[in-house]
Amino acid sequence: MSDVTTQVDAVFRAEYGHVVSTLARLFGDISLAEEAVQDAFAVAVEKWRADGVPPNPGGWIVTTARRRAIDRLRREARRDERHAHAALIYAGGGARPAAAVADDQLRMIFTCCHPALATEAQIALTLRLLGGLTTPQIAAAFLLPEATLAQRIVRAKRKIRDARIPYRVPAAEDLPTRLAAVAAVVYLIFTAGYSGDEQAELVRSELCAEAIRLARLLRELLPDTPEVDGLLALLLLTDARRPARLDAAGAMVPLTEQDRTRWDRDSIAEGLGLVRGCLARNEPGSYQIQAAINAVHCSAPTAADTDWGQIRVLYDQLITVEPTPIVALNRAMAVAETDGPAAALALVEELDLPSYQPFHTVRAELLRRLGRYDESIAAYERAIALTGNVVEREYLAAMRRAAGAQRPLR
Amino acid sequence: MKQYLLSVHITEGEPARPSEEMDGVYRTVDEFNAELQKNGNWIFAGGLHPSSHATVVSVNNGETITKDGPFAETKEQLGGFWVIKADDLDAALALAAKGSAACGGPVEVRPFEDLPED
Numbered sequence: 001m002s003d004v005t006t007q008v009d010a011v012f013r014a015e016y017g018h019v020v021s022t023l024a025r026l027f028g029d030i031s032l033a034e035e036a037v038q039d040a041f042a043v044a045v046e047k048w049r050a051d052g053v054p055p056n057p058g059g060w061i062v063t064t065a066r067r068r069a070i071d072r073l074r075r076e077a078r079r080d081e082r083h084a085h086a087a088l089i090y091a092g093g094g095a096r097p098a099a100a101v102a103d104d105q106l107r108m109i110f111t112c113c114h115p116a117l118a119t120e121a122q123i124a125l126t127l128r129l130l131g132g133l134t135t136p137q138i139a140a141a142f143l144l145p146e147a148t149l150a151q152r153i154v155r156a157k158r159k160i161r162d163a164r165i166p167y168r169v170p171a172a173e174d175l176p177t178r179l180a181a182v183a184a185v186v187y188l189i190f191t192a193g194y195s196g197d198e199q200a201e202l203v204r205s206e207l208c209a210e211a212i213r214l215a216r217l218l219r220e221l222l223p224d225t226p227e228v229d230g231l232l233a234l235l236l237l238t239d240a241r242r243p244a245r246l247d248a249a250g251a252m253v254p255l256t257e258q259d260r261t262r263w264d265r266d267s268i269a270e271g272l273g274l275v276r277g278c279l280a281r282n283e284p285g286s287y288q289i290q291a292a293i294n295a296v297h298c299s300a301p302t303a304a305d306t307d308w309g310q311i312r313v314l315y316d317q318l319i320t321v322e323p324t325p326i327v328a329l330n331r332a333m334a335v336a337e338t339d340g341p342a343a344a345l346a347l348v349e350e351l352d353l354p355s356y357q358p359f360h361t362v363r364a365e366l367l368r369r370l371g372r373y374d375e376s377i378a379a380y381e382r383a384i385a386l387t388g389n390v391v392e393r394e395y396l397a398a399m400r401r402a403a404g405a406q407r408p409l410r
Numbered sequence: 411m412k413q414y415l416l417s418v419h420i421t422e423g424e425p426a427r428p429s430e431e432m433d434g435v436y437r438t439v440d441e442f443n444a445e446l447q448k449n450g451n452w453i454f455a456g457g458l459h460p461s462s463h464a465t466v467v468s469v470n471n472g473e474t475i476t477k478d479g480p481f482a483e484t485k486e487q488l489g490g491f492w493v494i495k496a497d498d499l500d501a502a503l504a505l506a507a508k509g510s511a512a513c514g515g516p517v518e519v520r521p522f523e524d525l526p527e528d
Contacts, residue, residue, distance in 0.1 A: 114499075116499055116503065162521055162523075162524075163499045163519075163520075163521040164412045164498045164499050164521065165498070165499045165500075166497075166498040166499065166500050168500075170500075
């Protein structure tokens with residue numbers, strides 16, 4: 001009995017996104033599509049328990065959800081016109097070819113990540129409609145009250161319907177900017193998962209897995225798009241290091257001190273393969289370069305083997321593609337390795353990032369290496385004050401103590 | 411087709427733009443209006459006098475109260491608008507971008523509640 005429930009759960013996670021996407025196209029209404037798909041899964045639990053799981057559970061869900069959607073439309077007399085329309089489509093509906101199913105999901109991704117929606121709404125909708133995550137799951141992952149998240153999703157869906165945000169893949173000339181918005185959402189979902197502390201680790205690791213799944217989906221739907229390959233590679237190579245990120249006591253371990261035998265070799269191999277493909281195409285973009293930087297880290301057997309010269313070259317490239325203070329800060333860390341901490345600190349001091357925690361952390365680290373311990377401690381204090389994450393705060397406090405211990409007694 | 415309000419909000423009390431600049435704005439807005447008409451997006455458009463010219467009327471218990479306006483006591487006021495029809499929000503946003511370039515200010519896009527389709 002519980003076995004059927006488990007199977008229904010598995011089908012739900014695997015099929016929810018594309019079933020909702022297909023129904024949304026057929027009926028032109030995302031909320032109706034969601035309700036119908038949820039109905040269909042409720043029916044599935046009963047029916048499959050009695051008759052066993054059908055050979056094509058995804059197809060069974062689509063067919064059942066379509067019927068349910070039409071039933072719902074019939075019940076709502078106000079929707080007469082739509083009912084006629086829906087019935088017409090249904091009469092002509094048969095099994096849909098795989099390519100059309102993929103197109104439906106692509107439409108859904110672009111609709112969820114439409115620039116007319118706020119980024120937070122884009123993230124919530126993407127997780128809900130494509131990832132099949134429930135509102136409580138998304139709320140837990142983002143440490144938000146369920147009501148706040150539910151409201152955010154409802155408002156976004158209303159805006160899609162009432163402002164008539166199209167359910168369509170953008171035209172070729174708009175594709176690069178629109179794709180960048182989609183990639184940003186996937187990346188934000190990943191980083192939200194990755195920056196989690198130990199307590200939230202369980203729900204948060206689900207976000208990382210979901211982001212990787214979405215990046216894979218995006219790659220399937222848009223083959224020959226180097227930045228999509230770069231995005232997937234970046235996520236895989238970062239996620240590969242997750243097992244070594246915290247020690248047995250739950251304390252944060254910096255990259256240079258991680259036990260590299262705990263890195264996930266399969267993810268690294270896949271990520272490196274993608275990076276090699278990107279290099280061969282030679283159409284560099286921000287995600288590809290970031291992936292390449294991570295590839296250099298992941299290829300070094302020990303921290304001492306890291307090819308900082310290569311990383312420096314890649315950061316020089318990245319800052320021309322993405323000339324932001326945050327990239328400049330990360331580049332300074334590479335400069336510290338190639339040209340020494342004094343050269344790096346000179347670059348950092350030019351940046352205006354007073355409320356960005358990593359700015360103070362990098363400054364503190366460089367000052368410590370230069371033997372300017374009092375200034376280093378003060379910078380760590382500022383970084384600690386800006387950190388909400390318990391694990392990170394403990395790490396920074398330990399670094400501050402280390403700087404204090406190095407300070408000569410006067 | 412769906413109807414959208416494209417509104418231009420101005421900050422009142424800011425120094426007026428030089429007249430030669432305004433002549434340019436009138437010209438580009440005229441061109442944009444002609445394009446809207448040619449492509450079948452046009453419903454109505456207009457520029458407004460400053461909000462100091464506004465009057466607020468309200469009826470309370472059958473009594474009409476007339477008051478020197480505007481309704482919203484803020485420096486950001488409606489300066490002008492277009493009412494257009496377009497296939498979907500993407501089409502409306504593309505027109506808003508042209509409108510913004512023409513008038514030299516940000517344009518807010520708001521969908522009308524559904525009306526009978528044409």
